[in-house]
Amino acid sequence: MRPLDPILFEQEQQLLQQYLIFKKTERSSLIQRAKIQDVKYNDAPTSYYFSKITARKHQVTIGTIMDRQGIEKVGTQDVNQAFVDYYRWLLGQNVAVNCDPMTELKGNKIFTSDWEGLCKEVTQIEIQNVVFSIDSNKSPGQDGFSAYFFKKSWETKGGFLQSHSVFL
Structure with a gap:
């Protein structure tokens, strides 16, 4: 074993570079295969398609929210109703709007x-x-x-x- 041999060090560097190229190529191939599978099954009414829809639905669903009184609403129906109640309250009032954003903003301000x-x-x-x-x-x-x-x-x-x- 000659750990300080410059020839062995150079060979190790070359092999490492080849390994990194092969690793990058393999990753690219896997990504392309995954895209092909996605295109192949994405529009067909299969279990894969429905699992994608379900996953997307869970990503964009609001599970809990606090209403105007500070009461936590849980579940789709209660959350939806909290939004409706809030906007009915908001749009049903004639309130003077302050057009100066400097009085409303918190944090960094523009002078x-x-x-x-x-x-x-x-x-x-x-x-x-x-x-x-x-x-x-x-x-x-x-x-x-x-x-x-x-x-x-x-x-x-x-x-x-x-x-x-x-x-x-």
Whole structure:
């Protein structure tokens, strides 16, 4: 046994790299097989399909809630009724609404000077900085154009972006 032999150390590093590549390939293969199974069985009315629906239902179900009086409501019917009662109470009142969020918020607050900065006009340079900070390999936006397209055509399309802030 020669633990400090540089040749053995180099061989160990090469074998470790091969192992990591094989492990990554195996994981990718398992993920692809799982996706195929999911596609194959997801829409068919099988026990797999119904188990997926049941699991999803449990993820989005509210099991308990406190009503306005602080009483805990348990079970689907009682929780549903607590929501209905709350919104009937809320929508049935004519209450003056305080439009100043600074009096309602708790925690970190935005000061008036910061609000003004958020409402200022966006400049062409700021738009260009944002566009060029996006990785070119990102998937296209809703308009079908990628950041790579906008970067390559900046000289001709740059002004278009400022007038169409939907891109940002």
